[in-house]
Amino acid sequence: MTPDRSAPSVALPIAAGAPAVDASKPNYRLLGLLALGHLVIDTNQGSLPALLPHIKTALGLTFTATGVIVLMSNITSSLIQPLFGFLADKTARRWLLPLSVLLSAVGIGLTGVAPSYAAVLALVMVSGFGVAAYHPEGYRTATQVAGDRKATGVSIFSTGGNVGIAVGPPLITALITVFGTPGSLGMIVPGLLMAGLLMAVLPGLSRPLPARTEGRATAPQTMVGAMALLVLVIAVRSWTQLGFTTFMPFYYLEVLKGDPRMVGTLLAVFLGAGAAGTLIAGPIADRVGHRRFMVSVFFLAAPLAVAFLLVSGIWTFVILAVLGLVLVSTFTTSVVLGQAYMPRHVGMASGLIVGFAIGAGGVGATVLGWVADRWGLSSALWISALMPILGALLSLTLPEPRSR
Numbered sequence: 001m002t003p004d005r006s007a008p009s010v011a012l013p014i015a016a017g018a019p020a021v022d023a024s025k026p027n028y029r030l031l032g033l034l035a036l037g038h039l040v041i042d043t044n045q046g047s048l049p050a051l052l053p054h055i056k057t058a059l060g061l062t063f064t065a066t067g068v069i070v071l072m073s074n075i076t077s078s079l080i081q082p083l084f085g086f087l088a089d090k091t092a093r094r095w096l097l098p099l100s101v102l103l104s105a106v107g108i109g110l111t112g113v114a115p116s117y118a119a120v121l122a123l124v125m126v127s128g129f130g131v132a133a134y135h136p137e138g139y140r141t142a143t144q145v146a147g148d149r150k151a152t153g154v155s156i157f158s159t160g161g162n163v164g165i166a167v168g169p170p171l172i173t174a175l176i177t178v179f180g181t182p183g184s185l186g187m188i189v190p191g192l193l194m195a196g197l198l199m200a201v202l203p204g205l206s207r208p209l210p211a212r213t214e215g216r217a218t219a220p221q222t223m224v225g226a227m228a229l230l231v232l233v234i235a236v237r238s239w240t241q242l243g244f245t246t247f248m249p250f251y252y253l254e255v256l257k258g259d260p261r262m263v264g265t266l267l268a269v270f271l272g273a274g275a276a277g278t279l280i281a282g283p284i285a286d287r288v289g290h291r292r293f294m295v296s297v298f299f300l301a302a303p304l305a306v307a308f309l310l311v312s313g314i315w316t317f318v319i320l321a322v323l324g325l326v327l328v329s330t331f332t333t334s335v336v337l338g339q340a341y342m343p344r345h346v347g348m349a350s351g352l353i354v355g356f357a358i359g360a361g362g363v364g365a366t367v368l369g370w371v372a373d374r375w376g377l378s379s380a381l382w383i384s385a386l387m388p389i390l391g392a393l394l395s396l397t398l399p400e401p402r403s404r
Contacts, residue, residue: 027145031153033201034138035160037101040194041134042161044104044127044187046168046271048073049245050264051112053253054181059117063250063377067369070246072121074365076128081355085136085347096133098198103130105191112176112184132355135161139350143339155282155332162275162328166268173264226399227341231352233398234334236391237298239364240305241327243384244270246365248320251377256312266320273321274328281329290337291398294330298392301327305385309378327388340401 048070056066084096107127114120138157146153175183245267252258252266285293304323311319335353342349372380 028156030145031142031156034142035157037097037134037194037198038138038157038160039164039167040101040190041104041131042164043168043171043190044108044164045073045077045131046165046267047108047172047184047187048111048124048168049249050169050172050267051108051176051184052246053249053260053263054112054176055114055120058181059120061117063247063369063372064366065117065369067246067366069120069124070242070365070369071363073124073128074242074363076125077131078128078355080129081132081136081351082348083351084133085140085345085349085351085355087136087347096137098195100130100133101191101198102195103127103133105130105188105195109185109188109191112181135354136347136351139335139354140347143336143346143350152282152286154335155279158332158335159275159279162271162278162331166271166275169267169271170264173261177261222344223341223399223401226401227338227349227352229394229398230334230338230341233294233298233391233394234330234353235364236387236394237301237327237330237334239368240301240384240387240391242365243368243381243387244305244323247368247372247377247380247384250372251381252316255377256316266317269317270320270324271328273324274331277325277327277329278331280325282332285333285336289400290333290340291395291400294333294337294398295392295395297326297330297333298388298395301388302386302392305388309381309385337398337401 052066052069055061055069056063104127107123107125107130111120111123111127114123139154142154142157172184172187175186177183179186248266248270249263252263253260258266281293281297301323304319304326308316308319308323335350338349338353339346342352368380368383371383
């Protein structure tokens with residue numbers, strides 16, 4: 001794929017007076033800062049699945065009600081991201097970065113001590129708004145400073161988030177094991193520290209971007225049909241990923257009779273392998289092509305997901321790690337491909353892929369919760385495991401982006 005001229009490679013210094021860097025190469029300094037904030041944001045988001053069994057027990061919830069918690073989290077953290085992407089394409093609002101980190105931490109931190117189901121829903125929505133505000137501006141800036149290696153640069157930023165999602169479950173599990181459900185308050189501490197760091201560098205981050213008139217004049221028109229199809233493909237993938245992260249802990253405890261202390265580790269294996277897959281996928285996708293890479297990964301994911309439901313013991317962890325490595329590796333590729341389909345609106349494209357398409361999987365989590373209540377956890381996970389087959393067939397129809 002040819003470089004995206006609508007989002008020129010701009011070296012944004014972290015502090016005033018910092019030297020410019022070669023615009024054709026990734027600005028690793030800024031990417032590292034953005035990735036660190038992404039890590040903290042998604043640590044909060046990733047801790048929710050491991051917190052759900054404790055909330056379900058404490059409040060006496062059904063699986064359907066538990067799925068609604070995931071749905072509300074995804075509505076606020078994901079489905080409204082295109083709105084923030086639209087705003088990011090208009091003008092930079094970097095002050096949202098520290099505020100969003102703080103909101104996500106406070107929301108998830110107070111969830112463990114929420115006195116009622118309504119309070120839980122309200123707090124996950126507060127946390128979700130913080131997540132939604134951070135991602136579009138982060139992805140847009142990461143793409144701009146990635147130079148000619150779009151997928152490589154975005155994979156660095158994405159890896160921060162995926163590491164955070166992997167760190168979240170064992171962290172919240174450790175806090176609750178030691179302190180009980182009030183231990184969730186410990187999640188506020190990293191958020192406060194990261195928000196303070198972002199505030200310290202905010203003057204440099206807030207420097208305006210150069211005008212993008214040349215990119216708007218030369219970039220191809222938006223491929224509306226292709227973008228709609230890509231959103232559907234990612235929504236299907238999200239059904240699998242959210243189905244596993246939401247109901248796998250219950251499956252491990254109730255069907256496999258696993259150790260409750262291993263729930264955080266189980267999720268960390270799946271999501272940690274996904275973080276590694278995200279980092280590895282960027283250079284590979286840059287070399288073989290983003291569309292071809294995505295199609296190949298979907299065809300690999302289905303048999304791995306099915307294999308997880310057929311094994312036990314140590315193989316549960318092994319297959320789960322490989323599944324996470326393969327399935328989550330499409331994350332970076334889908335963002336870059338979406339930006340290629342919408343070269344004049346890269347913030348909106350990021351919001352649609354990272355937000356709307358992935359958030360639509362929250363609807364799937366609610367449906368799967370209904371299935372689990374009526375036909376058992378295994379049925380819900382079998383549906384999740386077979387969804388990549390549909391994703392593979394849909395991804396075959398994705399067109400190549402228009403050349404410049």
